[in-house]
Amino acid sequence: MESGFRPIDHTADAGIEAFGRSPEELFEQHFRGLISLLADPRAIRPLEERAVEVDGADREDLLVRWLGEVLYLVLAESWLPCEARVLDLGEERIRSVLRGEPFDPARHSVKLEVKAVTHHGLRIVEDGGVWRACVIFDL
């Protein structure tokens, strides 16, 4: 796989393995993976934009913290994103734009209560131009 994501089967929790042809695309695929765990992405319309900027210790930390921001928007602010674009990805900072809409109980449901994004075993690796990482979520 060059670009995409798939769920990882995990005894107690859940995970996503994602792939991309660049680190930016890897991050965007992880975003899609997380949203697919939480909700039905097809039911979310890209009506509003939100800028998300996060600092971290390194790329792995950035990935965890960025996905953590997405989770917070969904669970604490009841705002569901369906698209993410990474504008700038450094070693210690990411800038991105999310598109989505406020949670509407008539059309949306949150399938799963994800407590947090973990650092468990997380390593971003590159092999032949394909970037890959597995992220485990605490349920």
Place this chain on the structure above:
Amino acid sequence: MAKEVSISYERVAPCVYRIPKSGAMRTEGRVYATPALMESIQADKSLDQVANVACLPGIVGTSNAMPDIHWGYGFPIGGVAGFDAEEGVISPGGVGYDINCGVRLLASDLRREDIAEKLDDLTSGLFRNIPTGVGSRRKDLKLGPSECRKAVEDGARWAVSQGFGVREDLDYIEENGTIEGADFDAVSERAFERGRSQLGTLGSGNHFVEIGYADEIYDEAVARAFGLAIGQVTAIIHTGSRGFGYQICDETIHLMIKAAQKYGISLPDRQLCCAPIGSPEGRRYFAAMASAANFAFVNRQIIAHWVRETFEGVLGLAPREHGLRLIYDVCHNIAKFEEHLIDGRRRKLCVHRKGATRAFGPGHPSVPEAHRAVGQPVLVPGDMGRYSYVLVGCGAEDTLGSACHGAGRVLSRTQAVKRAGRRSIVRELRDKGIVIQASSRETVTEEMPEAYKDVSDVVDAVHGAGLAKKVARLRPLAVIKG
């Protein structure tokens, strides 16, 4: 990433295994398990995690694992470790995301046959009164910042002052329902925002409220002291600090990754991040963690009140007629300051229990007066089809007075759904006399009994190792879930 080391161990007693020191380990590991459980424990990386915890600065005694150990993040689930209160560290990974996830047991004056005809009504009454599942909440309970401050600084005491439950309840909660040292100023705006609408909610996943009855008594004298008798109707509540605690843990992990670097603590796994207990980072985490622990005590106190109200509404009974009273409320994800006897010397430790229950023995001043002669009640929930256990703590200093907390999954959620196929778990449970209601059908399937290990194996190991002794077994009758 956890280091790929193969862990060697030896059996030193019928239910105790020793992991000798190697590499950067500062102390030995101890795993409390039967040979059969040890077989399955080896299958994941949890023994590496026991060894990793043994590498942390200031660890006192051994790095311990209860028989329900399985791999967690950083610390294993089922891990118990004490750190010197002056020279040791405190780690959010040693507590877990669901701070003060715990179990509360109530017993009634009703007998199983008194509610047999009303099980459906009781179940739907509970389901109506207690918000379950993602995003569900009662419209009559949303906290402002000043009320939230009181709730998290005062704990269950605050809930009682608001009319949730009675004064006597507080005597039967670990730490009387208030961990000292909580400080709302240490709680981030985000944790407050994420948690404020979740007080008095059960959540999803393995959290539940269960009405059941005592079907087996192993120790008559202790059961009598706890107020438990065969055929008696009971209620179990299993939930924690909801988004409030998850957010505090998550934010602290990010801060502590930096703190560990700053204090020169080398981490075999990033999720083990920690800081010296006395450092600003360590003190702030303790104050925030204690706030979340108190939030969880309040949560269980409120839900217990709604359980009582449901009994009153559905059965038309007055409080003194159903007699629902607290037997005990235990934390199973917590860090606390406790005094323990280590090599003949009393020492103040910060004890981390992650997926482990305090199990103090007879005579300990922290055990409620009414139970002090026999020891602290230890509550070990199983799955929703089989049984849960009440044990009594033995106060074993080897585990810093700790025992197990539950069964642990054996099937992943996907495997459970696949295994269930087209079966109706709701109907299967009904055929066994158990009524279940949940927010989602998928949750019931994911949580089906065979997705869990048989909790009696875990309880037998704890009993065999002398950490806690079996007192009573409880069978489910009515369950609500997320």
